[in-house]
Amino acid sequence: MTDERTHRPRVVIAGGGISGLATGWLVREALRDAFPLHGAEVVVLEPERRPGGKIWTVAESGYRVEAGPNGFLDSKPWTLDLVKRLGLDAELLRSDAAARKRYIYLNGELHRLPENPPMFLKSRLLTWRGKLRIVAELWQRPYRGEAEETLAAFARRRLGEEAYRRLLDPMVMGVFAGNPETMSLRSAFPRIFELERDYGGLFKAMFRLAREKRRRGEKSESGPAGPGGALTSFNAGLDAITGELAARLGDGVRLGRGVAQVARNGRGFAVTLDDGETLAADAFVSAAPADAAGRFLDGVLPDLAAEFRALPYSPMAVVALGFAPGRGVAAPDGFGFLAPWTERRDILGVLWSSSIFPGRRAPDGGVLLTVMMGGARRTDIAGRTDAEVLADARREVAATMGVTAEPDFVKIFRWDRAIPQYNVGHWTLRTRVEQVPDHVPGLWVVGNAFHGIGVNDCCAAALRTAAAVAAHLQAGRPEP
Ligand SMILES: Cc1cc2nc3c(=O)[nH]c(=O)nc-3n(C[C@H](O)[C@H](O)[C@H](O)COP(=O)(O)OP(=O)(O)OC[C@H]3O[C@@H](n4cnc5c(N)ncnc54)[C@H](O)[C@@H]3O)c2cc1C
Incomplete structure (x- = not known):
């Protein structure tokens, strides 16, 4: 046990996004009990x-816009x-029930995503041939290869080309702004990978899981591969959670100060900031x-750091268009739509934000x-x-949704x-990142890249990591 009379443990965390703030606050809470004298x-x-x-x-001019999630x-x-x-809890804002209606833009029209078998049969989003090929998923053999499979290869193999192009491709663009031809099924959608591995297929998994739920007396809300659940935020916007975490951490959050270099220092770390100051840390996240991370961890994890620096990111622009009540734009009915790559649109899709959270994201009407x-x-x-970017966005909402009015915001x-x-x-890479604390005790790498x-x-990841950091500090630092 670290002796609290002589040592107050310090945890340094690089990054004040949700990953870093949540890990920081949870660590502090966990250690409050373990080090009651000074925390x-x-x-x-x-x-x-x-x-x-x-x-x-x-929040501006009566609109409340999310730049990110x-x-x-x-x-x-x-x-x-x-x-x-x-x-x-009292600030939580669940999306409107109508927001379960999601659309795909195909051949000049918005098609509602089917939510049940009758809708699937009636939908014009897929041809009969495409629908039959999806049903044939039931008889496809599971993948037994060793290599990581791409999302595109998985979708073509199990569901056919049409379902890949019209359903999976826009879904991957909607979540990752990514390219399914290069993305890893196992990393991007580990649950889908597990369903095939453990149950032999997606339909088989859906039937088995539904049966198990019925046996337990629970209600089944969605299929195994669908997103499931409702999009949830806060009345004041999603940054209510990061704002609260930062407020709880108080002057523990140092803004305008990035990490430049991390080096091992005895059993802990020396963390050099970009202004040259160095902080000693018992644990570093x-x-x-x-x-x-690839830059500042080069000295402690040289091989992994090089891979971090090479990890690709996709660029995005988010364009919020607000229309006051007098502009003649009717409230769209649903969540929004995605455009498959084959449509060659200049947008990934559009969220109908004021319909997802009615009365909370735009002025009345x-x-x-x-x-x-x-x-x-x-x-x-x-x-x-x-x-x-703005001209493209306006041209695209006109072409896909018929919204030609000039936005006032x-x-x-x-x-x-x-x-x-x-x-x-x-x-x-993810597996190696999870093993980092085994090789360098006291060091964790988290964040949405992994x-x-x-x-x-x-x-x-914040809940898991905070528990591990707290356990590490309570146990006392092992010999290097
Ligand atoms: C447009 C968009 C829409 C999205 N929509 C959704 C959605 O609807 N739902 C959902 O669940 N997810 C969504 N996501 C993903 C979600 O935003 C992220 O998963 C999550 O916010 C990432 O949090 P993070 O803390 O891991 O990383 P980040 O938020 O990127 O935070 C990392 C922080 O590290 C800081 N940093 C950089 N360099 C250094 C340094 N040298 N030292 C210290 N700190 C440094 C950065 O400034 C940054 O603040 C969306 C993302 C985008 C971009």
Whole structure:
């Protein structure tokens, strides 16, 4: 046990996004009981002037716009667990029931995504041949290869070319702004990989899981491969959670201060900041994007650091278009739509934000559309000016939704490195990242580049990591 009378443990965390802030606050809470005299010192270093990383809500002119994520799915427990611990439950905002209606833009029309077998049979999103090929999934043999499979290869093998192009491809663009031809099924959608491995196929898994749920007396809400759950945020926007975490950490969050270098220092670490100051740390957690981690961890993890620096990210532009009540734009009915790559549109899709969270994201009677652009196959977005991006966004909402009115509110956000791409080989990298504390005790690497792309995944990793950091400090540091 570390002697509290002589030593107050210090944990340094690089990155003030949800991963770093949640890990920091959870570590501090966990160690409060273990070191009742002084607790532990937690320092979160963030080079930007604002905490939250990709989570960033902007409220202006009666609109409330998300520059990054719009919410998290309530079908997974981790973010909700953190929300509960923070006492933010009363602020939660669940998407409207109508937001279960999601659309795909195909051949000049919006097609509703089928939610049940009768809708599937009636849908014009797929041809009869395409539908039969999906049903034939039941008889496909499971993959027994050793190599990581791409999402495209998996979808073609199990569901056929049409389902791949019209269903999986837009879904992958919607979640990862990614290219399924290069992405790893196992890293991007580990649950789908496991369903095939453990049950022999997706339909087989769906039937077996539904049967097991019925036996337990539970209600089944979605199929095994669907997103499941409702998009959930907060009344004031998603950055309510990162704002609360930063407020709880108080002056433990140091804004405008990034990590430049990490070196081993006896049983702990010497963390050099970009202004030259050096902090001694008993434990260090990297929760920064992969490229930054690759730079400051070069001295402690040279091989992995090189791979971090090489990990690709897709660029994105997010264009918010607001229409006041008098503009003649009707509130769209549903969640929004995605455009498959084969449609060759200049957008990934559009979120109908004011319909997802009615009354909370636009002035009364107004409409807020969030246009997502760029992605792994449209890296040219990074070189386009704001004026060009806006012109593209407006042309596209006119072509796909018939919205030609001039918006009275426009906000453009650019992310040159928006979303890490889990290409084939990522699963091996992820496994090695999980083994880092076995090789360098006291060091953890988290963040959405490694353990899952979503806010839920970041919170799951924060809960796991905080427990491991607390256990490490309580046990006393092992000999190097
Ligand atoms: C446009 C967009 C839409 C999205 N939509 C959704 C969605 O609807 N639902 C969902 O679940 N997920 C969504 N995501 C993904 C989600 O935003 C991320 O998974 C999550 O916010 C990542 O959190 P993080 O803390 O791991 O990383 P980040 O938020 O990237 O935080 C990392 C932090 O590290 C800091 N940093 C950089 N360099 C250094 C350094 N040298 N030292 C210290 N710190 C450093 C950065 O400034 C940053 O603040 C979306 C992402 C984008 C871009």
